[in-house]
Amino acid sequence: MAKTIFITGASRGLGRIWAEAFLKRGDQVVVAVRNPQALTELSKEYASTLLALTLDVTDKAACFEAVAKAKEHFGTIDVLINNAGYGHTGAIEELEEQEIRTQFDTNVYGLLWVTQAVIPVMREQKSGHIIQVSSALGLLAFPTLGLYSASKFAVEGISEALAAEVSGFGIKVSILEPNGFMTDFATTSGMQSKSLAFYDEVRDKLAAGNKAEDWGVPEATAAAVLKLVDAENPPLRLILGRVGIQWIKHVYGQRMQTWEEWQDVSAAAQGN
Structure with missing residues (x-):
């Protein structure tokens, strides 16, 4: 049975791949993006099943308006995929206030x-699936990616x-945690703070461990997302x-070991 999917940040990258996958199998898709012109050809091909809306997700009122338009157009919203976002790179000392605020705003x-806009729609329907795109870096942090991780920890x-x-x-929630994929996420769509030479060694060490084979093929994610939905x-x-599951197992193994080593101190802090 066809579903109505509302996706933010779907003009390129993983969001675009997922939107096309849903359309190809016959779902109705609402893409809420900053620049709907990037979807002109797709809109022509799927004129009856694709609704492209202009949306800056940092505008709360606009988010509620977009969800209302989607509901009016298709009559239902079965799945929300909150995909809009970007990565900001910079050591903690390098981060400017506005850079921090902008990262969290998006x-x-x-x-x-x-999410707040779609909940009443799904609550009225007594059904729905909210999919939040986090990151493997929402469960652990790498140096110079602390701000991005902080935003995803919040998610x-x-x-x-x-x-x-x-x-x-009747509403289900899932959190997607991708590791790195070969999109423009880490290049043209990312932002970077002005660097301080003190952290060049940290950056070099991180780059040295960056292997090409660790970056996934974006198109391969579509089948997983369809199965999830x-x-x-x-x-x-x-x-x-x-790769992400390997990172997470390693980091959480270290965390459990440390927590267990300090368990007596933790228990004593209870006070009773």
């Missing part, structure tokens, strides 16, 4: 506004709480890529 507040917390809050309304009982978290 990756956290933008996701939050669209993780918001989404985990949301899942418990809306389950009684079609699942009767979708997982709260789904890692995309074989």
Whole structure:
């Protein structure tokens, strides 16, 4: 049965790939993007099943308006994929205030506004699936990517709480955690702080461990996302890529070891 999918940030990259995959199999798709002109050819090919809307997710009122337009146009919103976002690179000392605020405005507040807008629609329907695009770096952090990780850590917390809050309304929540993929995410769509020479060694070390084979093929994610959307009982978290799960297992193994080593201190801090 065809679904109505609302995707933010789908003019390029993973979002565009997923939108096309949904359209090809016969779903109705709403793409909410800053520049709908980037979807002109796709709109012509799928004139009856694609609705392209102009949306800056940092504008809360515009997010609610876009969701209302989508609901009016197709009558339902079965799946929300909050994909809009970008990566900002910079050591913590290098980050400027406006850079920090802009990163959170898009990756956290933008996701939050669209989520808030769609919940009443899904609650009325007594069904729906909210998919939040986080990152493997929402579960761990690399040097010079602390700001991006902070935004995705926030997405993780918001989404985990949301899942418990809306389950009684028939709404499911999933968090996607991709590792690196060969899109323009880390190049033209990313931002970078003015660098300080003190951190050049840190950057060089990170770059030295960056292997080409660790970057996934973007098109390969489509099948996973379609399977997630079609699942009767979708997982709260789904890692995309074989590299991310390796990172996470390693980091969480270290965390558990440290917590267990300090367990007596932790227990004593309880005070009773």
